[in-house]
Amino acid sequence: MFFHIIGTHLCCRPKFKNMHDSKCYHCGDSCDRQSISFDEKLFCCSGCKTVYEIFASNDLSHYYDIQAAAGSTPKSIKGKYDFLDNAEIIEKLTEFNDGSIQIINLYIPNIHCSSCIWILENLNKLNPHVTNSQVDFPKKMIRITYRHDQFSLKNLVLLLANIGYEPYISLDDFEGKKKGIDRSLIYKLGVAGFAFGNVMFLSFPDYFDLGSSAATGGEFWLNKYQHIFRWLMFIFSLPVVFYAGWDYFVSAYKGLRAKLLNIDVPIALGILVLFLRSTFEIAFHLGSGFFDSLTGLVFFLLLGKFFQQRTYSFLSFERDYKSYFPIAITKLNSDGKEETVPVQKIKKGDRILIRNEEMIPVDGTLVCGNAQIDYSFVSGESEPVNKDAGELIFAGGKQLNGVIEMIALKSVSQSYLTQLWGNSIFKTDKSTSFQNLTDSIGKRFTISVLSIALVATTFWLFYDPSKAMNVFTAVLIIACPCAIALASPFTLGNMLRIFGKKKFYIKNTQTIEQLAKIDTAIFDKTGTITTTQKSTAHYEGMPLTAEEESILKNTIRASNHPLSRSLYDLLKEQNIITLDEYEEHIGKGLESSKDNINMKIGSANFVGKARTEDQLDTSIYISSNNAYKGRYVFQNQYREGVSSVFRQMSEMLSLAILSGDNEGEKERLEGLLPKLTPLYFNQKPETKLEFIKSLQEQGKKVLMVGDGLNDAGALAQSEVGIAISENINVFSPACDAILDASKFQQLYSYIIASKKAVRIIKMSFVLSLLYNCVGLYFAITGQLEPVIAAILMPLSSISIVVFTTIMTNRIGRKLQ
Amino acid sequence: MSVIYVLLAISIFVAVIFFIAFIVSVKSGQYDDSYTPSVRMLFEDELVTTKKSSTKEFKEKKTN
DSSP: OOOEEEOTTOTTGGGGTTSGGGBOTTTOOBOSSOEEEETTEEESSHHHHHHHHHHHHTTOTTHHHHSTTOOOOOOOOTTTTGGGGOHHHHHHHOSEEOSSEEEEEEEOTTOOSHHHHHHHHTHHHHOTTEEEEEEETTTTEEEEEEETTTSOHHHHHHHHHHTTOOOOOOHHHHHSOOOOOOOHHHHHHHHHHHHHHHHHHHHHHHHTTTTSOGGGTOOHHHHHHHHHHHHHHHHHHHHIIIIITHHHHHHHHHHHHTTOOOTHHHHHHHHHHHHHHHHHHHHTTSOOOSHHHHHHHHHHHHHHHHHHOOOOTTOOSOOOGGGTSOSEEEEEOTTSOEEEEEGGGOOTTOEEEEOTTOBOOSOEEEEESOEEEEOHHHHSOOSOEEEOTTOEEOTTOEEOSSOEEEEESSOGGGSTTGGGGGSGGGTSOHHHHOOOHHHHHHHHHHHHHHHHHHHHHHHHHHHOHHHHHHHHHHHHHHTOOHHHHHHHHHHHHHHHHHHHHTTEEESOHHHHHHHHTOOEEEEEOTTTTBOSSOOEEEEEESOOOHHHHHHHHHHHHTOOOHHHHHHHHHSOOOOOOOOSEEEEETTTEEEEEETTEEEEEEOHHHHTOOOOSOTTSEEEEEEETTEEEEEEEEEOOBOTTHHHHHHHHHTTSEEEEEOSSOGGGHHHHHHHSOTTOOEEOSOOHHHHHHHHHHHHHTTOOEEEEEOSGGGHHHHHHSSEEEEEESSTTSOOOSOSEEEEGGGGGGHHHHHHHHHHHHHHHHHHHHHHHHHHHHHHHHHHTTOOOHHHHHHHHHHHHHHHHHHHHHHHHHHHHHOO | OTHHHHHHHHHHHHHHHHHHHHHHHHHTTTTTOSSHHHHHTTTGGGGOOSSHHHHHHHHHHHHO
16 A cells, blocks of 8 residues: 555644645545545545545546546445335336346436546446446436346445445435426427428518519419419418417417416417418418418417526426435334335334434434434524434434434324425415416407407498408407517526526526515525524633643544534644544544643533533533633624625515524624514424415515525415525525525625516517507508518517517626 | 429428428437537547557447
């Protein structure tokens, strides 16, 4: 072995502190605490080194050439994937499973660069039983084909985990139906575009009047073959009307049955009239018909739909607890044997084994083990909670500290957290109850178009009955609200993209309209307006001597506990010294000694301090030679600019804080927020939901900003639920939009921007109504030629698209 | 002037070929992931490693 561990004995390490070469060759993390040198390269831990070894020995070290320090540290996963031996579970997870071949789609959250694609698509070099692997980078999915008679799914997952690409397998994969990809819109767009181009082409003779009789200067031969051109156009328009545009008929029919005049009613009417009149015209040699306008109309409408459909494939807005929960769990039978069972089969009274880094799936009591539970998925609070045997532990927490045993008190679906999903709000679709801007003008529009058509027809019936029918259909054709139907998709679709670039990811365009109407904003506290990193602390107690400070810093240097890491960064620089003794008591604290000074650093009990003070804060206690010295108290750190965001928002919205925490931070919050902002503490997930509901009953439009699973109910109930996320690849609860935490300060300007976007839509409506008035003039006076319709319709559509694009980009430029 | 029939037939035939090509490409999933292939196409050469056995393999591949 030609590598060695450079531990505490290397006194010169601090010199390298700010130099680039102290970065881990594999993952790019700083190697300040510990470093391993191997093959003339530095690694921050043995995990990273092992991955490098695997790659290097398989000729895959090119991985590091594509992108430097692209890797990630593999986590310990011993026993975690034992459930993958279960044939029933394998059957449900795999896409294809027969005698020797299995195909599986795995979600790997860690896929982040081109190196990842390269290494994952070369899996067969690492194991010859993998026959094919293909990465879908935007979705962070990998599709692997492998021979499972020699290489089981469990081995595959372990292989991936060992090279730092641990797949994420949750209850959702197990229960969720395998969804097919819906490509119908692309097909429809293709059909409409194909027909549109060809029909335009075939209409040229008519545009240039070449087909009129030879006597008036037309080309004889085009005149003669006119009917072929026209019937070909008819054939091309058939799939457009009956396939590509069919959704509009369905939607209009549904609307009418529900006694709603949505915007699809005049559109469907327009398409139908265009088709019937054109067919009638060519059948009786009256004219060339409006097939060009018809196909163009459907093409543009579908283009709008396509543009609106911006999905963030790497994000999911539909997560419930199933996306967080494991598929199977280790159950201890009465005879002490371990057995892997699917989580749904856990019954009250079962004895369960929870390993390090595993999720607790049910409420229960702790039997034995050092429980240190991270409830950050649930509450957003990153600080793990210590539990002793006999105490209650709740579903949704993640065990951080070795193995524990617990007894289930409830089944999975009846646990405190999961029963929230029994609420009916999770079964209702928000989009059905909301009438968007376009549909709300659809009613007035349809009524006025129909009345104009009737008045004009009545007039012509008396004046020149032969033209009456002509005028009636012309009005319906020209008034077809193509431009109106395009205004909203293009404005909001573009806004969606602009917001996406600013790291504000919105589920659909409707959410922007909803956001523009908000008058009340409710915030969760922990994790939403506070950061999850605890980066401020103050010291309380007797001052430490210089030696003690030096020992303190050197002791916590070696610890990987999140609090030690934060404290390490806060303490001032010390020379690296070699400790005489060092021991980490897991779940309790650290003990070290040097030159007759013995220090204990950790929990109150560990250092021998009675827990008398209020336990609202998170602290690290310190004792020296068994005498209590003092403690470092960590504080919730509020996001930068919380104060100013709230001040701005309070001018226009009514605000409130709903926190699941105790009142420990009440005074600080009152100082930070505008006066008289209502603060509610100790709120349970259900009470949060009820609170939003009661506001809505008062007619308020509520925006909920939260982050944890405990906000899931409130996020679903509110008009717009925004989840704040420090890292958008990490899970966030079901919501309408995900906001990157770094952009929290911009929240208010985003709300203003969506209000402006709605104003742009209204302006486009006015613009398109002007086009309609021009068109109606031709229609009512009975002069609507196909060529006028063919010019007017694309012209109005394109100018609306250009207008909305320019205007939304102007908004986007002002956003930060 | 029946040449017009021939011309129309040819033009529509060509258009339909492209249309079918489009449908086939959508169906095969080419539009599902528009990002990864752009990265993947740059890798092809880099699969070659300096190890003797694999260069031999590569040569064989190339001659195919």
